[in-house]
Amino acid sequence: MRRIAAFLRNSWLAFKGVSLWLNPQAYLTEKIVNPMFRLLFYAFLLAYGYKTMENATVYIFANAMLLSTISAFNGVGIIYFSERHQGTLIYTIMTPKSKFVVIFQKVLFHILDALITVTIGMLLAVVIFNFKFAGNIYAALLLISILGTVSVSAFGIFVSSFGLLTRDINMLLSIAESVVFLFSGANFPIKRLPFGLGFVSQILPLSHTVLAIRSVVRGNIWSGLKLSYMEIVVGLVYFVLSFFFIRFLEHQARVQGNSDLY
Amino acid sequence: MRYLRVFLAVLKMQTKISFSRNLFKFSVLIMPIFFSTLLYFVYDKASNSSSSYIMLGSAVASLWGVTCYSSAIEIERERISGTLESVSMTPIGFEFIIFSKIIANTVIGLISFGVTLVYSSLILQISLPVYSYRQFVLWFLILLFSFISMSFLLATLLTLSGNAFAWMSTVQYPIYFLSGMLFPVKILPKWVQYISSVIPIRWSMESLMKIVSGMPNSSIIPNLISIILSLLYLALAHYSFRIIEIKRRKEGTLGGF
Amino acid sequence: MNVAIDIHELRRDYVIRSILSNKIKRVVKALNGISFKVKKGEIFGILGPNGAGKTTTVKILSTLLLPTSGTAKVLGYDVEKHPIEIRKRINLVMGGERNLYQRLSTLENMEYFAELYDVPLKIRKKRIYDLLELAGLQEERWRDKVETYSKGMKQRLQIARGLINDPDFLFLDEPTIGLDPIGARELRNIVKKLKRMGKTIIFTTHYMQEADELCDRIAILDKGRIITIGTPTDLKKMHTEKFQIELILSFITHEHIERLQNLKYVNHMRTKELEKNIHLFIDTQACSEAVESVFNVLHGIPIQDVSIKKSTLEDVYVKLLGGEHNQS
Ligand SMILES: Nc1ncnc2c1ncn2[C@@H]1O[C@H](COP(=O)(O)OP(=O)(O)OP(=O)(O)O)[C@@H](O)[C@H]1O
Ligand SMILES: [Mg+2]
Numbered sequence: 001m002r003r004i005a006a007f008l009r010n011s012w013l014a015f016k017g018v019s020l021w022l023n024p025q026a027y028l029t030e031k032i033v034n035p036m037f038r039l040l041f042y043a044f045l046l047a048y049g050y051k052t053m054e055n056a057t058v059y060i061f062a063n064a065m066l067l068s069t070i071s072a073f074n075g076v077g078i079i080y081f082s083e084r085h086q087g088t089l090i091y092t093i094m095t096p097k098s099k100f101v102v103i104f105q106k107v108l109f110h111i112l113d114a115l116i117t118v119t120i121g122m123l124l125a126v127v128i129f130n131f132k133f134a135g136n137i138y139a140a141l142l143l144i145s146i147l148g149t150v151s152v153s154a155f156g157i158f159v160s161s162f163g164l165l166t167r168d169i170n171m172l173l174s175i176a177e178s179v180v181f182l183f184s185g186a187n188f189p190i191k192r193l194p195f196g197l198g199f200v201s202q203i204l205p206l207s208h209t210v211l212a213i214r215s216v217v218r219g220n221i222w223s224g225l226k227l228s229y230m231e232i233v234v235g236l237v238y239f240v241l242s243f244f245f246i247r248f249l250e251h252q253a254r255v256q257g258n259s260d261l262y
Numbered sequence: 263m264r265y266l267r268v269f270l271a272v273l274k275m276q277t278k279i280s281f282s283r284n285l286f287k288f289s290v291l292i293m294p295i296f297f298s299t300l301l302y303f304v305y306d307k308a309s310n311s312s313s314s315y316i317m318l319g320s321a322v323a324s325l326w327g328v329t330c331y332s333s334a335i336e337i338e339r340e341r342i343s344g345t346l347e348s349v350s351m352t353p354i355g356f357e358f359i360i361f362s363k364i365i366a367n368t369v370i371g372l373i374s375f376g377v378t379l380v381y382s383s384l385i386l387q388i389s390l391p392v393y394s395y396r397q398f399v400l401w402f403l404i405l406l407f408s409f410i411s412m413s414f415l416l417a418t419l420l421t422l423s424g425n426a427f428a429w430m431s432t433v434q435y436p437i438y439f440l441s442g443m444l445f446p447v448k449i450l451p452k453w454v455q456y457i458s459s460v461i462p463i464r465w466s467m468e469s470l471m472k473i474v475s476g477m478p479n480s481s482i483i484p485n486l487i488s489i490i491l492s493l494l495y496l497a498l499a500h501y502s503f504r505i506i507e508i509k510r511r512k513e514g515t516l517g518g519f
Numbered sequence: 520m521n522v523a524i525d526i527h528e529l530r531r532d533y534v535i536r537s538i539l540s541n542k543i544k545r546v547v548k549a550l551n552g553i554s555f556k557v558k559k560g561e562i563f564g565i566l567g568p569n570g571a572g573k574t575t576t577v578k579i580l581s582t583l584l585l586p587t588s589g590t591a592k593v594l595g596y597d598v599e600k601h602p603i604e605i606r607k608r609i610n611l612v613m614g615g616e617r618n619l620y621q622r623l624s625t626l627e628n629m630e631y632f633a634e635l636y637d638v639p640l641k642i643r644k645k646r647i648y649d650l651l652e653l654a655g656l657q658e659e660r661w662r663d664k665v666e667t668y669s670k671g672m673k674q675r676l677q678i679a680r681g682l683i684n685d686p687d688f689l690f691l692d693e694p695t696i697g698l699d700p701i702g703a704r705e706l707r708n709i710v711k712k713l714k715r716m717g718k719t720i721i722f723t724t725h726y727m728q729e730a731d732e733l734c735d736r737i738a739i740l741d742k743g744r745i746i747t748i749g750t751p752t753d754l755k756k757m758h759t760e761k762f763q764i765e766l767i768l769s770f771i772t773h774e775h776i777e778r779l780q781n782l783k784y785v786n787h788m789r790t791k792e793l794e795k796n797i798h799l800f801i802d803t804q805a806c807s808e809a810v811e812s813v814f815n816v817l818h819g820i821p822i823q824d825v826s827i828k829k830s831t832l833e834d835v836y837v838k839l840l841g842g843e844h845n846q847s
Contacts (some may be wrong), residue, residue, distance in 0.1 A: 002640055010634040013627050017620035029428050037435035048445035049304035087617030090583055095635040096606040102635070171288045178296040188303040254585045257533055257578065 015109030018082035062186040068121030072114030076156030077173040080163025118145045148209030151235025155205040157242040164249040269362045276366035294324035294378040321378035323443040328371035329413045334430035357503040408462035411492035418502035462491035523719040524557035529589035549575040551743035564734030571740040573723040581611040612681035614693035621666040636684035654679035671702040727833040766799040767824040784809035
């Protein structure tokens, strides 16, 4: 019991130490105001593109979910960068503890934090666009979004780990975010992508989540949940990849000797 | 003459600094591609206005991203390195230096235009019918003027606020949809349209869209509105800089509220 | 086994690549084949000008960097092959204000690092309190965020953090940089305390006095090579005369200078004109004999001031590294 408490406590500290959003005003801006504006922007864009609100509904809703899960991606993505910036990256490398545990502790609260955002995003979408679904549909959507958040966070760790080598992680994060966004299918059907680019979307996070959301919104809860299951597989693959990748990059950091440049 | 020299010096330095920043490269090179790709797949390719948005709209939208980002980082960087105060004490003045930087950033940001044009025409295979090049170029300069006036005003806001970056994203997205860069303002709810009508970019954008859709004559009035609004913004910004200056002297700090 | 560190022919190159083409722009040879040993329980100082390779050495030993060639063993473990074993037994403190979680408090930082080093839960709290006390961080600030601390407080916290895993071996890279004189002295006392606790310490600094006071042995590094190594006393003996006599005169003739230089006890002499006075610097091994003979020669010349100084580690440093060599 005490072990678990210590584990959680430490995950919390790991989060608190690198999270940018501990001041309430910044948190509100970052978590509610900015996502809302972004959502509005994409919603108008989609409404224009798909001519009628009916056509656009599913896309808008998927976007709302996507925008909020991406906040998990950004939260996680900044971890190694922030450690580098504060000069604590060297201790992340120097710790004799299992990297697996260290990484897990680092991301746990980012994921929990993102769940709050997802809930807020869903509320915003419902309030602003007046979506009306049955109760079990909401539940399924929430569950799917949670799984999507976990998966995109795993992808976030993967991208974030480049922060071990470079201090220019921001650009990488922005590019990754744009790519995930385009290939997720939240804005247009993946089928429209030319030359087998659809495959790329299969191996990126969130594409299955978007499909799942779409199917649930149409009332097919079970098939939606099944699609979500694939999302978890994708996330798991990224998590395992990140683990090996981080070990490799830590070695690389020792070769290059830039772990405390910032 | 002295001002021109300072401006050229700023332009030169700015080009160097900007390209050493990866987020800048992102805004200039990747964002336009992101926007045009997104629009390409979402919009109906058959319609003429779609291709204008995919090409012209994406370019303008990325320019806005670059502008926001540069204004924010200029101010934040000076604040972090503690030079905000020393810059504001130089005889040439904080206001002029920021103004030069903004113009420089806008000029450099034009690269994103080139990127969009090349990407949309070569890869997405979209063409943009321009009915009168001379007019287009002129209107385009007016658009740039509106950009400069807006980012100048933005810079004052960011100087006064504690954290420029948080504010930057808060301003960035609303302008995307308020100014009709990527879709017409008409689709917004009525009361939102009123808000958007005080934004000079919105009017410039409207005239440019008119030129590419073959209605050059009706594009003059919106442009006039744009110029007037831009001048108003400049005046407002100038006045705000005065206030900042007084505040700095009184409180000895530009650390924000 | 009594050897805590064993370095042999250690080299380290940094490759600087061009950002655009990834081509190699420059190779900096930070360490050019250094070898030395450090005994258990010793305080070992590494001195040298900026860029000499001190931090590089410390980083290699603390497993943050890999050597380009050569071997380095810490407590019997090779830094390349068994980093984890080493990491359990060492810790590193970098001088300066970074290397802490700025948004966490002292206690939270300590707790976090305790977890990273798997300090047993039972003793965790007590150890944290003991260490913070040892480092002399005022208790009423323990719950404030680190970003609100002064430099000295951060430095103290770093020391406490560096001891969280009760390391056998502590690396201190310029730990007193930016501390006020009292703070620096307190830090030196902490280091002495640590030595009494049986810890082995490697220590880099730019303050010669500090090195003289603390270190059992010292290595002076320059451009990635060891120039000399030994106890402070040995170094002073080896590289400088024991005393320096400084005389201030209103005038002096060439003849006098020549006669002085030929005196038996005068090993080396330098003159310098300052504010219309002549300063004579005389190095010697035998102080009283030298003073006597010098005074004999200078008979009749008004002497305004005399001072006698024992040579210091700084003299060794300046002598070895010369005046031309302040920065690199
Ligand atoms: N990451 C790096 N990339 C390239 N060169 C580096 C890097 N780190 C250090 N160097 C170079 O290696 C040499 C040794 O640096 P090091 O930091 O070990 O010196 P130092 O003795 O600690 O100096 P100081 O007293 O200034 O701390 C210097 O020439 C430095 O420029
Ligand atoms: Mg150093």
